[in-house]
Amino acid sequence: MHDDRSPHPFLARCAIDPAVAELRPDYRALLMVVDGLDARAASPAADRMIARAETRARELLAGAPVVELPHIAAWRDAYRAFGAKPQRTRNSLEALTRRAEGGLPRVNALTDIYNAVSVLHQIPLGGEDLARYRGPARLVRATGDEAFDTSADGADVVEHPDAGEVVWRDDAGVTCRRWNWRQGRRTALSDGTRSALFIMDALAPVDDAALSAAGDDLAEALATLGDTVTVSRTVLRAS
Incomplete structure (x- = not known):
């Protein structure tokens, strides 16, 4: 792995832009770099967790509407603060x-x-292939010129975020639009992923205890996907 994507130097360079912090001073992100993964490994733990998550969702929705x-x-509320319509683009x-x-x-x-x-911890969580990153992850408000690799009607396309939209990005462009709405294709996880970046978003x-428990x-669970899995983590704070 290239030095600038080694876990600790990479995490130390990740940041939240002050313009985002002004929107939600209560925002925190738990970033985890997990090395030594085998994405294709069989995992009884994954099957059990999915079953638990499906049960948890049914229990939650029996008590209240999802919104x-x-x-x-x-x-x-956070989506509305930067101009997104949450009924159209769901977190x-x-x-x-x-x-x-x-x-x-x-x-x-x-x-x-x-x-x-x-689903189990009720925390937005994204996963990306760290080997495909170019520079650190930063949460910013977009200018509208940044590139975002995605697909439409089965074809690869490059879109651009709205000006002022909250996005995760690296040096090459946007990696996730609308804070935690849609991840791009360029840094997407695949069967060949060996080193992954996970971002957990909390408002x-x-x-902090609940965010840390989700990370734990x-x-x-990811430790079951390889014999030499290692985890590095940090918390970024808006305030």
């Missing part, structure tokens, strides 16, 4: 929780585990 679940409601937690009630998608153990952790009412759960 009233506390952390989902907080993220809908990743809301989208997964809605799907989990009827059954989460199965991709591979790596993706299945982080989807399950997101009030989620506290993710790290423990």
Whole structure:
């Protein structure tokens, strides 16, 4: 791995732009770099976690509409703050929780585990291939000129975020639009991923202890996907 993507130097350079902090001073991000992964490994832990997550989603939605679940409601407010319409572009937690009630998608153990952790802990969670990063991860408000690799109608396309939109990016362009709505293709996880970056997003009412517990759960489950899995982590704060 190139030096600028070695876990500790990489994490030390990741940052939240002050313009984002002004929107939600309560925002925190738990960033985890996990090395030594085998995304194609069989994992009974992944199967168990998905089953638990689906049950958890049904329990939550039996008690309240999805838009009233506390952390989902907080993220809908955050989207409105930078001009997004949450009823049209749902944050990743809301989208997964809605799907989990009827059954989460199965991709591979790596993706299945982080989807399950997101639903179980009710925290938006994204995973990306660190080897495809160019420079550190930064949370910024977009100018509108940045490139975002995605697909439309089965074809690869390059889009651009709206000016002022909150995005995760590296030196090459946007890696995730609308804070935690849609991840790009360039840094997407694949069966060949060996080193992954995970980003967990927290707003009030989620506290630091709950965010840390979600990270612990993710790290423990991912440790089953290789004989030499290592985890490095840091917390970025808006305030």
